[in-house]
Amino acid sequence: MDLYWHRRDLRGTDNRGLARAASLSTEPIVPVFVFDPTILEHASPIRVACLLEALEGLRAWYRERGSDLLVVRGEASDVIPQLAAEYDAETVVWATDYSGLAHERDRAVTAALEDDGVTCESVHDSIHHEPGSITPNEGEHYSVFSYFWKKWRDREKREPVDAPASEALAAISGEPLPSLSALGFEEPSSTPPSVTQAAARERVTEFCSGPIYRYADDRDKPAVDGTSQLSVHLKWGTIGIREVYEATVRAATRAATDDDRESVSAFQRQLAWREFYAHVLEFNPETVTENFSGYEHDIPWRQDPDELEAWKAGETGYPIVDAGMRQLQAEGWMHNRVRMLVASFLTKDLLIDWREGYDWFRAKLADHETANDVGGWQWAGSTGTDAQPYFRVFNPMKQGREYDPDADYIREYIPELEGVPADAIHDWHELESARRTSLAPSYPEPIVDHGERRERAIAAFEQARGE
Numbered sequence: 001m002d003l004y005w006h007r008r009d010l011r012g013t014d015n016r017g018l019a020r021a022a023s024l025s026t027e028p029i030v031p032v033f034v035f036d037p038t039i040l041e042h043a044s045p046i047r048v049a050c051l052l053e054a055l056e057g058l059r060a061w062y063r064e065r066g067s068d069l070l071v072v073r074g075e076a077s078d079v080i081p082q083l084a085a086e087y088d089a090e091t092v093v094w095a096t097d098y099s100g101l102a103h104e105r106d107r108a109v110t111a112a113l114e115d116d117g118v119t120c121e122s123v124h125d126s127i128h129h130e131p132g133s134i135t136p137n138e139g140e141h142y143s144v145f146s147y148f149w150k151k152w153r154d155r156e157k158r159e160p161v162d163a164p165a166s167e168a169l170a171a172i173s174g175e176p177l178p179s180l181s182a183l184g185f186e187e188p189s190s191t192p193p194s195v196t197q198a199a200a201r202e203r204v205t206e207f208c209s210g211p212i213y214r215y216a217d218d219r220d221k222p223a224v225d226g227t228s229q230l231s232v233h234l235k236w237g238t239i240g241i242r243e244v245y246e247a248t249v250r251a252a253t254r255a256a257t258d259d260d261r262e263s264v265s266a267f268q269r270q271l272a273w274r275e276f277y278a279h280v281l282e283f284n285p286e287t288v289t290e291n292f293s294g295y296e297h298d299i300p301w302r303q304d305p306d307e308l309e310a311w312k313a314g315e316t317g318y319p320i321v322d323a324g325m326r327q328l329q330a331e332g333w334m335h336n337r338v339r340m341l342v343a344s345f346l347t348k349d350l351l352i353d354w355r356e357g358y359d360w361f362r363a364k365l366a367d368h369e370t371a372n373d374v375g376g377w378q379w380a381g382s383t384g385t386d387a388q389p390y391f392r393v394f395n396p397m398k399q400g401r402e403y404d405p406d407a408d409y410i411r412e413y414i415p416e417l418e419g420v421p422a423d424a425i426h427d428w429h430e431l432e433s434a435r436r437t438s439l440a441p442s443y444p445e446p447i448v449d450h451g452e453r454r455e456r457a458i459a460a461f462e463q464a465r466g467e
C-alpha cells in the first residue's frame with residue numbers, strides 16, 4: 001500500500017497531494033503524520049497545541065471513512081522509509097512545503113526512499129501558483145508586490161479537488177496522539193484557537209457571506225471583527241486555498257455593488273501577499289536570518305534588554321502598541337494593522353533588530369508562518385523586499401487615533417485604561433505625568449519619546465546607507 005505523508009495539509013478535502021496519491025495507487029492509501037524532533041525544535045507550545053487539535057480532527061475525518069491516520073515519532077528520513085517498507089509501498093506522496101527547513105528534511109527523506117527503490121512525489125498544494133510560475137518579463141523573480149499581484153490576479157486558478165473515496169483509504173488503526181507534555185511542551189500561555197476542518201469551513205462561509213463586502217473598509221480597524229481570521233487554518237492547512245478562493249469568487253458574483261466587488265478583490269489581494277512571500281522565501285531562503293535588502297554598512301541595532309522586555313510585555317506606555325502585544329500574549333493572534341505598528345515600534349522607535357521581534361512572534365503566534373512572518377518583519381524593519389521605506393516611521397498615536405478612534409481595541413486589552421477617555425489615551429505621551437497618574441495609576445509612562453526616537457532611527461538608517 002502506498003503512503004500519503006501529511007505535514008501542514010491537515011485536511012481530506014481539497015488536498016491535491018492526497019488526491020494525487022489516491023489517483024496514482026491501485027491499492028488503498030495509508031495516511032501518515034510524523035512528529036519529527038528536528039522540526040519540533042523550532043516549534044512552540046501554542047503551535048503544537050494547534051497542531052494536535054488539527055491532527056485529532058484529521059484522524060476523526062479518516063475514522064469516519066473506515067481508515068485512520070498513523071502518527072509516528074522520529075526523524076522523517078528514518079520513519080518514512082521504515083513505514084514504506086512495512087506497508088510495501090512503491091510510492092510516497094506529500095504536499096510541497098516551501099520553508100528551508102522543510103526542504104532540507106524532504107531532501108533527506110527523498111534520498112532515503114530512493115535508496116530503497118521507492119518513488120516520491122511532492123505536489124504543489126498550499127498556494128495557487130507555485131514559486132517560479134509567476135515571473136517578470138525580465139528578470140527571474142518579482143521583488144515588487146504590485147506587479148506580482150496583477151499577474152497573480154489574472155492567472156487562472158485551479159478548482160478545489162474532491163476528497164478521495166473511502167475505498168481509496170486503507171482500513172488501518174493508529175495509536176492515540178501523544179500529549180503536549182509527552183512531546184516536551186508546556187501548556188501555551190494563550191488559549192489556542194479552534195483549528196479543525198469544520199471550524200475553517202464555518203469561518204470561510206461566515207466571512208464570505210457578509211464581512212468580505214466590508215473588508216476593504218474594516219480590515220484596518222482592530223476593534224472590528226473585519227478580517228477573515230483564516231491565517232491559522234491556512235498555516236495548518238485545515239482548509240484548502242482553492243476552496244477559500246472559490247468562496248471569494250462566489251461572493252464576488254453575489255456582490256450587489258462595485259464597492260462590494262472591490263472589497264472581495266481587496267481580500268484576494270491579501271491571499272496573493274501570502275503567495276508572494278512564499279515565492280520570496282523559496283528563492284531567498286537565507287532571508288529567514290539575513291536582511292533581504294543590503295545596506296552599505298550594518299544597521300546599528302541596539303541591545304536594550306529592558307526596552308525589549310517592555311515591548312514583549314505590552315508595557316511601553318504607547319497604548320496601541322501595548323494592546324497589540326497583550327492581544328498576542330492572550331490570543332496567539334494579532335490584528336495585521338497592529339502587527340505592522342508593533343513591528344515598526346520595535347525596529348524604529350527602539351532600534352532593536354527585527355530578528356528579536358521575529359523570534360517573539362514565532363514563539364507566540366498560533367499562525368506563525370515563516371514566509372509571512374519574515375516578510376512582515378523585514379517589511380516593517382525596512383530591510384525586506386518591497387518594504388516600508390526607512391524614513392516612514394509609524395506614529396503610534398496617530399495610528400491609534402485613525403484606526404481605533406474610540407480606543408475600544410486598546411481598552412479591551414489594557415484594563416488599566418478602562419474609563420480613560422479616548423482623547424487622553426491617544427495623547428498619552430503628551431499628558432503631564434501627574435495627569436497620567438490620576439487617570440490610570442498602574443499603566444506605564446511612555447518608555448521613550450517617539451519624536452526623538454523617530455529622528456534617531458532615520459539617522460541610523462542613513463548611516464547604514466552610507467549617507
Ligand SMILES: Cc1cc2nc3c(=O)[nH]c(=O)nc-3n(C[C@H](O)[C@H](O)[C@H](O)COP(=O)(O)OP(=O)(O)OC[C@H]3O[C@@H](n4cnc5c(N)ncnc54)[C@H](O)[C@@H]3O)c2cc1C
Nearest residue numbers: 227228229230231270274336339340368369372373376377
Ligand atoms: C510583523 C508581521 C508578522 C506577520 N506574521 C505573520 C505570520 O506569521 N503568519 C501569517 O499568516 N501572517 C503574518 N502576517 C501577516 C498578517 O498580519 C496576517 O496574515 C493576518 O493578520 C492574519 O489575519 P487574518 O487571517 O484575519 O487576515 P486577513 O486580512 O483576513 O487576510 C487573509 C489571509 O491573507 C494572508 N495575509 C493577509 N495579510 C498578509 C500579509 N501582510 N502578508 C502575508 N499574508 C497575508 C493570510 O494568509 C491571511 O489569513 C504578519 C504581518 C506582520 C506585519
